[in-house]
Amino acid sequence: MGKLTILDRTGDSEVSWTPGDVQSAKEAAIRFKEMTDDKGYLAFRADKEGNGTAPIKEFDPEAEEILMLPRMVGG
Amino acid sequence: MSPFLWFIYGALSAYGAYILHHIIKKHRENKRLRVELRERLRQTNTEPLTVTVSPEGYVLRHGGDIVITTASTPTSGYVQFGNGSNILSETAQRYNAARERSRELLLRFLDAEQAKQLADGNSFITTSLSGRKWEIRQCGIDLLDDIGDRIRSYCYLADEAEGLPVYDQMLARKLMVEHHEGQILRDGVVTYDRDAPRYHIETLPNGARVIAPRRYFRTVNNE
Numbered sequence A: 001m002g003k004l005t006i007l008d009r010t011g012d013s014e015v016s017w018t019p020g021d022v023q024s025a026k027e028a029a030i031r032f033k034e035m036t037d038d039k040g041y042l043a044f045r046a047d048k049e050g051n052g053t054a055p056i057k058e059f060d061p062e063a064e065e066i067l068m069l070p071r072m073v074g075g
Numbered sequence B: 001m002s003p004f005l006w007f008i009y010g011a012l013s014a015y016g017a018y019i020l021h022h023i024i025k026k027h028r029e030n031k032r033l034r035v036e037l038r039e040r041l042r043q044t045n046t047e048p049l050t051v052t053v054s055p056e057g058y059v060l061r062h063g064g065d066i067v068i069t070t071a072s073t074p075t076s077g078y079v080q081f082g083n084g085s086n087i088l089s090e091t092a093q094r095y096n097a098a099r100e101r102s103r104e105l106l107l108r109f110l111d112a113e114q115a116k117q118l119a120d121g122n123s124f125i126t127t128s129l130s131g132r133k134w135e136i137r138q139c140g141i142d143l144l145d146d147i148g149d150r151i152r153s154y155c156y157l158a159d160e161a162e163g164l165p166v167y168d169q170m171l172a173r174k175l176m177v178e179h180h181e182g183q184i185l186r187d188g189v190v191t192y193d194r195d196a197p198r199y200h201i202e203t204l205p206n207g208a209r210v211i212a213p214r215r216y217f218r219t220v221n222n223e
Helices: A022-039 B003-043 B086-108 B112-121 B166-179 B181-187 B214-222
Strands: A002-008 A011-017 A042-046 A053-056 A065-069 A072-074 B049-054 B057-062 B065-070 B124-127 B133-137 B140-144 B150-158 B189-193 B199-203 B209-213
Touching: A002 A022, A002 B086, A002 B166, A011 A022, A011 B086, A022 A042, A022 A065, A042 B166, A053 B166, A065 B166, A072 B166, A072 B181, B086 B112, B086 B166, B112 B124, B124 B166, B133 B166, B150 B166, B150 B181, B166 B181
Parallel strands: A002 A065
Antiparallel strands: A002 A011, A042 A053, A042 A065, A072 B150, B049 B057, B057 B065, B124 B133, B133 B140, B140 B150, B150 B189, B199 B209
């Protein structure tokens, strides 16, 4: 089971998918693309224990968890 | 009683009546505003609570209203709305729940040492790919030297329209430091620079030299 963890005002919201289940992975991929392309979110692949993260540009159906951050700005 | 004393008596009575009238008027106005605010909050109860964090402090907005603004960012504890209405209490509960959820998420991405630093001082230290050490704080990021002294502070945060809880902001800064350090150095707003001159020196047309702390020359600094 993989999940998109999207940081938002509630803390975070999750979109999960099951590896091998094409439909759920496709829905997660669409959400990933919406967030990155339309809203400028940044994506990081992570394992579930939080050990090690890596930036990614494309949806990875094999990832255990993908963290999504809003656009970062100087304040 | 002399006419003069009658005059004084009349004038004082009129002044007293005038003051009383204004006190009653102000009281009614305050009452009207309280009712109006309560109604507006009821109407906008579905609006999200947004939190804007900056070096100057933080602002909570509920709907179109600024609910709380303060000059210092809370380093611990949670928002309480005192004896306000139930609507405000619900808003506070939502904010606190989001804050707690973001804290749990952040802790998943910290090692034991960083988690201890967070518990002790509400900040933690992480290292970028370039080997630089950064202190992630609730309200910004500090670039540190080899012995842990602050070189520079940056204000760098997730797009404020998203109103992220404070620990989500810290997680976002951590990931940016670790993977996109260049963006922070390029886009972050420097709020402290150890190596910047502390004094501004300017020569006036008459040849006199003015030396003063840079804060008195903010306009000059911004150019």
